[in-house]
Amino acid sequence: MFAKRTNWNLAPNRLSEALAVYRAAGKPLLDLTVSNPTECGFEYDRSAILNALSNPAALSYEPNPKGLESARRAVAGYYAERKDEVSIEDIFLTTSTSEAYSYVFRTLCDPGDELLIPSPSYPLFDFLADIQDVKLARYPLLYDHGWQIDFHALEQAITPRTRAVIVVHPNNPTGHFAKQAEIAKLNSICSAREIAIIADEVFLDFALDGSRAASFAANRGAPTFTLSGLSKISGLPQMKAAWLIAGGPQQWKSEAVARLEVIADTFLSVNAPVQLAMPKFLGQRHAFRKQVISRVRRNLAELDRQLAKQKACARLTVEGGWCVVLRVPATRSDEDLAIGLLTTQGVSVHPGHFYEFASAGYLVVSLITPERVFAEGTTRLLSSM
Secondary structure: OOHHHOOOOOOOOOHHHHHHHHHHHOOOEOOOOOOOOOHHOOOOOOHHHHHHHOOHHHHOOOOOOOOOOOOHHHHHHHHHHHOOOOOOHEEEEOOHHHHHHHHHHHOOOOOOOOOEEEEOOOHHHHHHHHHOOOOEEEEEEEEEOOEEHHHHHHHHHHHEEEEEEEEEOOOOOOOOOOOHHHHHHHHHHHHHHHOOEEEEEEOOOOOOOOOOOOOOOOOOOOOOOEEEEEEOOOOOHHOOEEEEEOOOOOHHHHHHHHHHHHHHHHHHOOHHHHHHHHHHHOOOOHHHHHHHHHHHHHHHHHHHHHHHOOOEEEEEEOOEEEEEEEEOOOOOEEEEEHHHHHHHHEEEEHHHHHHHHOOEEEEEEEEEOHHHHHHHHHHHHHOOO
16 A cells, blocks of 8 residues: 555664664763764854744744745845855755755656666665656765766666756765866756756765865856755754755756745745745854864874875775765675674774765764764774774
8 A cells, every 4th residue: 555665674774783782781881973963062143043933923923935035145145145146046055965856856757767867876865756756776985095986887887767866065974076177077967968066065065185175066068957945054853944956957947946936835835934034044154163173083093194104994085075985804795894893892883885885894983973982982892803
């Protein structure tokens, strides 16, 4: 009686089972996988955040499929500060980037159409695609003193049913930003093949060298959808506010906006109090970003200090975001290694295969882990190699 699209294997994997047993035993855990910023000890302006939710205008209902103008102006202002011009008429508010993906998938794809996604990448895409009856194909990111898109493989993966190329900018977990030359190449390929770029920029503000990475939001070289939101930019995942921007050639963009407006009007999902609070919530991003960048840099420095004392492990170059990839001896599967670290060292890490690393020998850890936990956890991790 259930749909085939939800016929997932819902049994927990071995690592999840081991983690549940470990937690149930009440043992102390050094969690190097934390990604929820509200649980990482960052300081928030509590009064400003709570006061922003008490706007009396929230007592009135003003349905707008794109979202309240004041909120969209705040989003446009975010890009203007980055020197990117984005019209409020091209912005759609959603409750999450996952919802924004669903809008884009429904705009572009019929059942069975295909999207290209990077590999390694975050595992959420498979579920989003299944729910929308879309198929996924992978294009690899290659590592050689830094990450880069394998454009030959990307072009080989395009079929007559390909509708878009997804670019996570910077990638999670590799931390790879698409460079200007890569953006130009993507524009050339997608424009020639009449397919779109879908740019996920939730970690855009967290370039570790302090630079301001280029956004796809004002891209004109190919049909483009750009996604971002408060979850990462302002460290406010609980506020459930994100956005989707349509860009590219004007005629195509106009048609995309018209179709998106019908989809958005069908759901009208973003609540008024959060929309009204978005200017204040976006204003919190500066203090939050400063804290995140500071912690990530200190944790990376601590990791490098420990790595310098041994020869078995190394870390891969990371340009932005909140994760780092460790290269470790491939003496057993990454999952077996992660389970071993949990049961013998009390350290929780993500195995590389969670992110579709092609071979064993990779672990992924979070750089926003509180510093004391990060230092002790990495010490135990490296000592067991």
